[in-house]
Amino acid sequence: MSTVVYPGTFNPITNGHVDIIQRAAAIFDQVIVAVATSKRKAPLFSLEQRVEMIEQSFAELDLQNVQVNVMENLLVDFAKQHNATCILRGLRAVSDFDYEFQLAGMNRSMAPEIETVFLPANERHAFVSATIVREIISLGGDVSMFVPKPVLKYL
Ligand code: ADP
Numbered sequence: 001m002s003t004v005v006y007p008g009t010f011n012p013i014t015n016g017h018v019d020i021i022q023r024a025a026a027i028f029d030q031v032i033v034a035v036a037t038s039k040r041k042a043p044l045f046s047l048e049q050r051v052e053m054i055e056q057s058f059a060e061l062d063l064q065n066v067q068v069n070v071m072e073n074l075l076v077d078f079a080k081q082h083n084a085t086c087i088l089r090g091l092r093a094v095s096d097f098d099y100e101f102q103l104a105g106m107n108r109s110m111a112p113e114i115e116t117v118f119l120p121a122n123e124r125h126a127f128v129s130a131t132i133v134r135e136i137i138s139l140g141g142d143v144s145m146f147v148p149k150p151v152l153k154y155l
Pocket residue numbers: 007008009010011014015016017020088089090091092096120121122125126127128129130
């Protein structure tokens with residue numbers, strides 16, 4: 001069985017993330033969405049809220065092979081614990097590439113048996129970023145076109 005881990009802060013989950021997860025669910029037997037605690041980033045939404053927002057966004061999509069977990073340890077250790085053979089990341093633009101390439105390289109040094117795979121962002125969501133969504137929220141703007149509906153009730 002092929003299991004992939006899709007890690008992130010999901011602060012909050014956006015339509016771009018949803019698109020990546022749906023596409024991964026069609027490729028892999030099992031997709032584990034790993035919600036990082038990211039204490040260093042002082043997330044706008046609590047860990048519980050971020051998990052709930054993802055669960056509620058997927059409840060209506062009825063994807064049996066997507067599960068959401070909290071990740072409190074190192075990504076490669078989390079992947080091994082869950083018998084995942086791949087780490088999934090989304091690539092929006094060249095600007096994502098530097099960081100993602102570095103991350104993939106360091107993860108491969110620590111765990112050569114785990115591959116990182118990239119999915120290119122859907123062009124419809126390629127400009128959507130959780131950071132900018134948070135900025136719009138903090139300024140009282142409308143983010144309904146960038147995030148799944150269940151996220152809106154947390155604002
Ligand atoms: P991080 O906290 O590491 O920045 P995020 O939670 O923002 O991670 O995102 C997790 C993953 O989703 C990353 O691989 C990121 O590149 C990807 N991603 C973020 N937004 C989009 C989008 N609009 N389309 C496709 N992939 C995206």
